[in-house]
Amino acid sequence: MKRRLEAAFRGPVVFHPALFAAFPILFLYAYNVSETSISEVWLPLVISVTAALVLWIVLSLMLGSKAKAGFATVIFLLVFFSYGYVYDLLKLGMFDPKHAYLFSGMLFVWGYCVYLIGRAKRDFRIATKFFNIVATVFIAINVFNIGVHQLNSARMNDATPEESLNQTLASPGESNALPDIYFFVLDEYAHPDVMKERYNYSSDVFIKNLEHKGFFVASRSKTQSSDTPLAIAQVLNMDYLDSAPWSDSTYRRIGQSEVANLLKSAGYQYIVFGNNFATYTWEKYAKNKVDFYFNYCGYNSSSMATEFMYTLWSITMLKPFYVYVTGNEHDNSFRCETLYMLDRLKTLPELEGPKFVFAHFICPHTPFVFGPNGEHVAPANSHSYEDKQFYINQYTFISTAIEKVIDVLLEESDVPPIIVLQSDHGPRSGHFKFHYPVGANDWQKILNAMYLPGMDIDTLFDDISPVNTFRLVFNHYFGANYSLLDDDREQ
Structure with a gap:
């Protein structure tokens, strides 16, 4: 031996x-x-x-x-x-x-x-x-x-913040008269035209309901980035950015955005709803900036629910056993996270003082964890783009759910709030997702709906770019003097 x-x-x-x-x-x-x-x-x-x-x-x-x-x-x-x-x-x-x-x-x-x-x-x-x-x-x-x-x-953490747009906000009145501002992002939420063309699905009822509530829905609005961080960073900094989509610079521009800084200087509380994708980056760049940070995954999930661990499991021979070993914790965390955000948002009108609320829903983006009425989805189908019905079901669910949140905010707020509802981008072709051609028009065209109390929405235009959203808000409500950027800028 x-x-x-x-x-x-x-x-x-x-x-x-x-x-x-x-x-x-x-x-x-x-x-x-x-x-x-x-x-x-x-x-x-x-x-x-x-x-x-x-x-x-x-x-x-x-x-x-x-x-x-x-x-x-x-x-x-x-x-x-x-x-x-x-x-x-x-x-x-x-x-x-x-x-x-x-x-x-x-x-x-x-x-x-x-x-x-x-x-x-x-x-x-x-x-x-x-x-x-x-x-x-x-x-x-x-x-x-x-x-x-x-x-x-x-x-970068030690450096001074990027140069601002050199504007300040004039308070429109006493703090108890300031409108709450809600910015909701629905991840990979397709434009209604794309839903009709690619999925044979009509979202006309949802759009008409928003318009009936007083929303302006820009029917030809486009994003300039198919990558979520850059798309969001551009909206929150009111400008087209040249930084790499998934870079620290871009994440920093989200966590320490121009919009949040201006509103905080005007007396607003900054409230952020985190998600499984953003836990690390938000804690890294916005921990000392936000007044309230809500993150279901950060509170309730183990390391097995993180994107890093899930991706690692998915590329290895452990892939077939993930659901059995972890109880499908990754997908379940997204389901619980979305429900948590929807419920918690409805309570915010009770919080005193003006608020700027940013909530990024990883929905209807995968994993598919909701049926049209909120039903559970079998783990085997949670990443199935081959059957379009799973995307349609989750799309239907989040449309209905976010409309209910909006109803509560409109009914319970003492001062009519400003509500911005946008998708970061539409469906994309990467990551083996689609078995049909996906063109730039599919991901560029986005939902862009705005509730702007007191503003004559007939003066707005259907092709407004998301980077102009808060330029418009600050000009009308806070006496700023931002010029509107080109709505069809080539990246």
């Missing part, structure tokens, strides 16, 4: 299995570093490296060579961390893969590779040295990118 152990662990230094086990996690973190806390990385990193080392030791004993075992371990890591991509590619090709078959098939492929490696006459010394170098380079690149980001982020 002793000789067998000595033989198994004799040969070149093998450390690449541990590095390759860490690489996918570090790469995912580096790619999403602006949105993910480093605290989410440590647990999966330790588990992955430990599991890889255990597998390498077991295979070393089985194959009698630590070099061969290292090569076999790397192949397993490749199979393990590519499972989700293979599954999605098969599904994209109109083939409905069964996890049982795909999982078994990929394990069989790996097992056969181990068999071939065990029978090989080579000692894998050169391959081991090569993999050691490649793994080291991969890790070094990601650590460098993460380090550069953290350094730039620290500098």
